[in-house]
Amino acid sequence: MILDRFKVPQGDVVRVPEAALRQTAQVIFERMGVAPDEAAEATDVLVMTDLRAVETHGVSNMLRAYVRDYRDGKLNPAPGWRLERETPGTAVIDAERRLGLITGPRAMRLAMDKARTVGVGVVNVHNSGHFGAIGHHALLAAEHNMVGVCFTGAGLSVVPTFASRPLIGTNPIAIAAPARNEAPILFDVATSAIAGNKIRLAMRVGAPLLPGWVADKEGRPLSEDTLVHDRSEFLQLPLGGTREQGSHKGYGFALMAEVLATLLSGALPSMLDPAGGSKNHFAAYNIEAFTDLERYLDTMDEMLETLRTAQPAEGHERVLYPGLSEHEETLARRAHGIPLHQEVIAWFNSITAELDLPPLQTM
């Protein structure tokens, strides 16, 4: 669910059919040297993310970044898949700079194989490109009667509580869990006060940043509404913003992600190796190893329905659970197209022209 201030203004919206977006993204990946099956995997993660209205991590911000990184040699379009350590329940993979949109589903499927055998599977990946919205990878497990969990260590934009410069990344954490009739739980958040892409998004739509969301360049939390003119004027804060409001918890969750994703991969955190790429921890829990699946699904539905139908507080329309609006948005966007900012369409037109491809079809 995205705050209204971040939505693309109606006058700037161009709607694109899901199939058209898939077709264009697929060929762009292929032109970068990615094999068709891997291009399809990357496209699926990106388009599903836009269908879920997680616009910070969809095609608008990310596809151009991936194109740039393939061209700069930061991403390897055709790497190997190096298994560094393996036990019945665990594995560690060197991704050799493969895009994380591709390593993520592959790692989660390996974790699921292990969970089928020993109840739980954990696969760590390091030296990888960007994983996109990691909730997507967690949801793969939920589609197979498992609970999926991801922790990511990546980036160097967030100032630890009381510090004066960024030493940690936005280090997202995600969980997905199946339900029977309710939407699956899909929780996927940066451990920073706001995702890094939200600062760029706010700049694009002209929305102010709220107090506690960012710090100045000396690490002092800003205490009033602030318009973004230059992304580089701001440092990110951990979830909570200030110590009094719990930033030590956001900072700690970021370190939890760093331990599980980076340290367990035998990799270096970004503060020690800024160019080291993304590190990720994928866990799959086989529900039937823990309890009766039907009982689990009944309880999950009853819990989610209780939340969804709870009386809202004054001034609010309804109570959500994580994944509900993403599920509803997917149905709506499949029916009515994916809204993109006209500036994003202009980028698509320029890249397709440059690569001598047909333009992105709009509605």
Place this chain on the structure above:
Amino acid sequence: MILDRFKVPQGDVVRVPEAALRQTAQVIFERMGVAPDEAAEATDVLVMTDLRAVETHGVSNMLRAYVRDYRDGKLNPAPGWRLERETPGTAVIDAERRLGLITGPRAMRLAMDKARTVGVGVVNVHNSGHFGAIGHHALLAAEHNMVGVCFTGAGLSVVPTFASRPLIGTNPIAIAAPARNEAPILFDVATSAIAGNKIRLAMRVGAPLLPGWVADKEGRPLSEDTLVHDRSEFLQLPLGGTREQGSHKGYGFALMAEVLATLLSGALPSMLDPAGGSKNHFAAYNIEAFTDLERYLDTMDEMLETLRTAQPAEGHERVLYPGLSEHEETLARRAHGIPLHQEVIAWFNSITAELDLPPLQTM
């Protein structure tokens, strides 16, 4: 690390030696019908928690609650240990209302056994009494070259984002990870804006609650400093406080704990079964299954030293990492005694008199 406003005022402090506190707590548990080895386990969790200065979860608030619950029959002093499901990597235990201070270490040791065999071990426990500060259980793994993680589903005091009544618990999350020369990482937080015990602690020391920490009885977040006269006048908010400040993230972390601790245990969340007791998820990751232990320890020390020695922001003395102040406090309190509020000493005097035990020895 505790905010100054929550510290026991100097004039009210009575210092108690660690050994004396252990001795008195041990016999109180034994008088409740707990076997000596289990009483020693529970005492260890409680006293280590006070040594770490996690006063919300030490003897001051909790021991009297446990005594009350043993006397009311809510806690079973001599239950069985029923293994409901088991695979090479997982197990689910019905704790039969055993105090969580005792089930926690036992469950984590079983998770560690599994992690030695298949790389990772997950043990879920339900129908349990209170687990105390769950970071203690995570730290058991860190003492054996593993990473320990705990998620708890318990209580019914926190209002989901946009809701008007409490439907979730403070559902804490903890991780502990070993270092070589630095203190081990020990992160243990409620997913609510503040721990439930902090409201009682604020009342005891006469400190105000800050904006965004609590809601009124209709679920509206309070927007100014508020003194607590009656605990029941307030509802807790998720970490973040308001939607704009990220309360949907705190709410989501609480549900993450509920899924991993409660749903995977085959148990019901508190919103569906308020008397159902605590549910917990204990995970142990065997570092050597993932990477070279020496490399891990080098990296961890380098990361923690980088954080500890980082230039602080204006107005702050130093940068901490989770577990550093707990480590320092343990050394200081072992040397100079554990500071308790005189009101707590008075409770000890009354319970020891009632049970015909020697009084708690103070310094």
